[in-house]
Amino acid sequence: MNIIRYIIQKEFRQIFRNKAMLPIIFMMPLIQLIILSNAATFEIKNIKFGYIDNDKTPYSRELVEKFNASTYFNVLSDYPSAKMAKSAMLNGDVDVILEIPQYFDRNLVREKKTDLSVTINAIDGAAAGVENVYVTQIIQQFNKNVQVDLMLYDTVNDRPQTIETIPLFWYNETLNYKTFMVPGILVLLVTMITLFLSGMNVVREKEIGTLEQINVTPIKKFQFIIGKLFPFLVLGLVLLTVGLIIAKLLFNVPIIGSIFLMYGYTVVYILVILGIGLFISNYTDTQQQAMFIAWFFMVIFILMSGLFTPIESMPQWAQLLTEFNPIKYFVQVMRMVMLKGAGFTDILPQLAKTLLYAVAMNGLAVMSYKKFT
């Protein structure tokens, strides 16, 4: 036990002595948290909207006015021809083009039916989908108004029943993206720092040559590994604490669930990450190699965590892969506990899987660490 204490003491001394490292460990994540939480939003606003009005009648103007009134669209310009509108889209000057055909007004009144052409730049498919929904909503609303207008001349009986849905948003009533993103980004920061630091730590001693000296001592593997990893567990928890304080004070993210549960889960989670880090360290010879491998896993873990894109919309094989993604569980648990106030039994599946993962990873890490080759 004492031996482990000496290793921990040494690790902390080295961490706090490194003048360049300390700001990296603490300042970088906080700046990231502040910047990313504000910037990473899925809301699509300020859509660049252009139109071609071939009709130029009160109805066509009213339709354009509807888009103008919406906060989602910036009505840019009236293109004289479809050709010009197309070249504008090619240049990226416009995202959505609405083409109002000739006799729009006349067809609407006489035949109660007309076509509209909408062109959406779908390079970003997700954004295009959202834009499509907005456009459809506006046109439908316009449609309803027109119906009311026209019905004055018509029989009122024909008027179709409309069903209106009023959504209620639970757990994040105002659909505040920061509430959704902050817990997730906090997860990334805790993961990145602990993975990189632990991944580079042992390999660094390999590079300097001090690991050989350690291997010549009668120290036991588990003593060495616990002593090495414990400081990073502490650092990870400190980082979580600072992050939570910022989330609360700066972003006003609600923390409904139990803080203890959150910390308890985080401890298990960080053990997984440290196990992965150490495992990487054991199979690499230089810090550079370790860094690249850590990045490889990090990018896959982040993109498949459900933080930025919902796991439910991934293909089946990818969903299966996410079962092995520790970040997925951490993101889920953080959102559940922070925003929904989930209790121990609610997060039990995630906790059990993470625990299993921690045991497996650390087992592998201890096995692959060889004092004797």
Next chain:
Amino acid sequence: MKAANAIQVKNLTKTFGEFTAVNNISFHVGKGEVFGFLGANGAGKTTAMKMLIGILKPTSGKAQVANYDITSHANDVKKNIGYMSQRFSLYNDLTIKENITFFGGIYGLKKATIKTKTQALINDLGLHDEANKLVGSLPLGWKQKVAFSVSLLHDPQIIFLDEPTGGVDPITRRQFWEMIYREAHKGKTIFVTTHYMDEAEYCDRVSIMVEGKIEALDSPKNLKTQYKVDSMNQVFLKLARNIE
């Protein structure tokens, strides 16, 4: 096997794929002996030494260090040996005192013991002003002396030194060898590799490794007589040249 031998090596071999780094070597080192382990670069000295200190598994053959088998009882071997390598082995970002505390600590020394040992070490080396300085800021020669002293903290029976004086000035080398002799007089066994042939003359016995094999093993005096030359340098050159 005589109990008086600190190191006993029999048919020790290490191969890396096709390459045989250490080829069937056998020798012994008596207790309290200063044993010089010589050889050109790449002759297999470091590989042989790594097997003896229990960080590299031999391909075949046996060896006992401090009466423990190096493969089956590597940890017992490690408790009884001190090791200082050519690659500088203290932490540059820790002070002298902190390095002593750490290495004393992981050898399981008691807190009070570490304290007295630290004081003794600093007194011996006359490093009162430097004790709280980072090791990285010390001149190489001082580092080597501190590293040597640190490898002695847990009072090992046998001390392995891998090119301990590489890159160090002649005066410091001289002082370093005085330190080695002092330990030998206390009954400790010294196993040292070196490239300096004047240092070889200080050893009780030397072995010369050429291409994985021990080509000569005797006292410097006997070797010089045997090869009819008057310095170890010439003995070394003769052996190494014969191979080419």
